[in-house]
Amino acid sequence: MIEDTKTGVWSVVGDTSLKGAFYQYQVTVYHPESKKVETLTTTDPYSLSLSVNSKYSQVVDLDDPATQPLNWENHSIPIVKNAEDNIFYETHIRDFSSDDLSLSEDDYRGKYKAFSEQNSEGIQHLKALQKAGLNNIHLLPTFDIATVNEQSSKVVSLSDTVENAKAKVCDIKPYIKLCTEKYDDKQTLKSLLSSFNVSGTEAQQVVSELREFDDYNWGYDPYHYTVPEGNYALNPQGISRLVEFREMVQSIHGLGFRVIMDVVYNHTHQSGLEPNAVLDKIVPNYYHRLHPITGAIEQSTCCDNTAVERVMMAKLMSDSLVVWARDYKIDGFRFDLMGHQSKAAMLAAREAVRAVDSDTYFYGEGWNFGEVANNSRFEQASQLNLGGTEIGTYSDRLRDAVRGGGNNTRDSQGIGNGLLMQPNERLSQTNSRQEYELRMDQLRIGLAGNLSTFPLKQQNGTQILGKDIPYGDQPTGYALDPADTINYVSKHDNQTLWDNSQYRLPFDVSTDNRVRMHLQSLSFILFAQGIPFLHMGSEFMRSKSYLRDSYDYGDWFNRVDFSKQNNYYNVGLPPADKDQDNWPLIKAVLKGHQGRDHVQAKHIEFSANVFEEMLALRMSSPLFRLTTANDIIEKVSFLNTQNEQLGLLVMKLDDTQGQVADDHVDSLMVIFNTKTEAQTFAYPGASEYQLHPIQQNSVDAVIKQSKADEKGFTVPALSSVVFIKY
Known part of the structure; x- marks a missing residue:
């Protein structure tokens, strides 16, 4: 390779014989880790194709038909009119199909190919969700990751027999439980795990000891940013994985969804002279953020933090995103720990992507922590800084109001799991009242798009705005536009919504009411202004058996049953x-709930159906998806903030105010009753409303009991009800 001394760029020009060639770089460079000049062999950080397990880069032209499935260039991509019309469904490629016994080929489980099935249970469910209004599949990281062996013959799967699993691991780790205990060698690992006592520690021990050998990881461990991960391909070698990835994208588009990709530009898997380091071998100490005194690479994100404030790291991120948008037809991007990147770099990257895909959407984690906290290195791409940009950030405000504060605790509750209305034995109505009032205000601001300028109520002659409601030492409302806010109550991180609630719920809540409360928690995000974000399987009351962080703990804890038999x-x-x-708290709550926390197939089916109805309700009117802060301020109001009826949250969406958003609807009244008994909200004009047609025809017989008459609106227990006035 020859260096251009004006630009510092090294390049080589070859003939067509290089097409498809595998290559590596050999770099002679002084490396601060060894404090000497090293001759290092590494792959290309700008790789577009790779060999198995990323040992070699491959020369490839992404416009070559050999890298594309049939009709790739001409396939149609679903359009979403406004950013606020998006609904995101967070999906892990392996979770989607690892437990699906209805696939046409067993080999497709956990692979890109599962999304090209026609009639599998997973695909049938996606079709039902799309029909109801879901429009985006968000894929957890699917770029090249460093932690799963891409040779399927070398990894351990739940479908392996004990004998096969032993053959793969016992020479390397002879002292683990699988290798020292006498088990039936002919049974599968799944069968073995099923045989253990659920209150014991054996299953988690086997899973934990096998996790470095298994076929599972979330993928937040970047190796090469701009190549599809080979572990999800039937053939991970070279261009085959590119074709399979593109086929998946094409198939998801064909189902009627846009495709969102989870990206991780804030850290690399390794640095220095480690085997999986790439960037730091080519220009040591440049691509990573260093501690200003020690010079060590910062690791506040979990791993070796990159420095996107440096020109070439920002360029790498931007160039990579353009490839995914232009060459793989990815419709939007979710950024891991986006607050560790600068606002300027994010805005520049979005402009670069918009040049090849005008309707892309960016969102991510705008958390403020670590060495970059409080804009100490640059203006961060964090919650409080991104207001008005229409780069979305997750709102922990609405989340905590619904779920309760903290994780793995019984010491707090949220509006969605009994706060004040059904206190558990550690809480009381007396000490929960102040917490309840604050959480209700945080929830109202969340329902109003988390806007800093939303006028919530008058207090002592003063107008209280979204930014005036506290969230710890920060304002609750920080958005300036509804597209700034991603509303969620669960995602891959931390416990699932179901597990979080079982930690907190009173022991005597019936199974049916637990299901109703679960659905009500989801209704808060589906009926809120801003953009909803849904964790795959939450409609099935998905559980991970209380696991807080399942990133590398295999199919046993991460699977989803699309046949709707088991959560x-x-x-x-x-x-x-x-x-x-x-563990002590988990054992205590399992004992206390006395089986009421276990759902049956009928509960899962009911929940899935009501979830689809709520999706359809959201998409039935633009009033749920207002596109400007001004529209929300004009049309959205909360009617019981002064003389509050406990357990009742009343939201009016009034289309007689401001510019008309929905030609067919005069106004909507959305009433959330979190009490265990029906309540009536007195309202003079209630008789002009009727129960929304979708709920008139609901599978939920309880919802159908809702009434609008001269007395007001009557809403059943633990129900979220939409009334409509034409």
């Missing part, structure tokens, strides 16, 4: 590494 609750204590300190 995989209480399949064994969660792994000790993450949750051993929580």
